[in-house]
Amino acid sequence: MTFIVVGVSASSGSPGALRMAAREAQLRGVPLIAVQAWSAPRAPSASAGRPPAVNVDSNQLFSNAERALREQVTETLSxxxxxxxxxxxxxxxxxxxxSKGADLLVVDAPRGSVAVSSPLLAHKLVYRASCPVLIMPPSQAQAG
Incomplete structure (x- = not known):
């Protein structure tokens, strides 16, 4: 089965990448999969070896992030x-x-300036993905 993957940023929602990936999926008649990476936030540390004052329920945070992802995607691609x-x-x-086995991976270009020494996600994807990668330029990231 063929499909298209679009990376969705938790901060921006990646509307440009979502719209472009959706157009491509419709043109090709293939499913679209919106993917977002998630990592559990660290619990605040307490001084002198005491347990943290706040417990972090990572399952609830994960569920909230799943809901937010669906809402971002629905808002852009109703x-x-x-x-x-x-x-x-x-x-x-x-x-x-x-994106293993995908026809295409679509992502937004990084936002803002990035230090020369920092690893670039887009660069990593271009050189390591097993499918073509489309990187939406910043000028198109918010375009409708």
Whole structure:
């Protein structure tokens, strides 16, 4: 089975990437899978070896993040059927795994300036993905 994967940022919602991936999925007649990486936040530490004052319920946080992903996708692509997957892990690993066997992987370019020494997700995806990668330029990321 063929399909298209789109990476969805928790901060921006990746509307440009979602719209482009949705158009491609419709043109090709294949399913669209929206994927977002998730990692549990660290519990606040307490001083002097005491347990933290706040307990973090990672299952509830995960459920909330799943709901937020579905809402972001629905807000951008209200009419189109999209499978949404929130996956524990780093964005690079999650997107590379999700795109195995895909026809196309679509992501937004990084936002803002990035230090020269920092690893770029888009660069990693281009060189390691097993399918073509479409990176939406910042000028198109919010375009309708």
């Amino acid at each position: 009419e189109q059927e999209v499978e949404c997957r929130l996956v524990r892990g780093t964005p690079g690993k999650v997107l590379l795994n999700a």
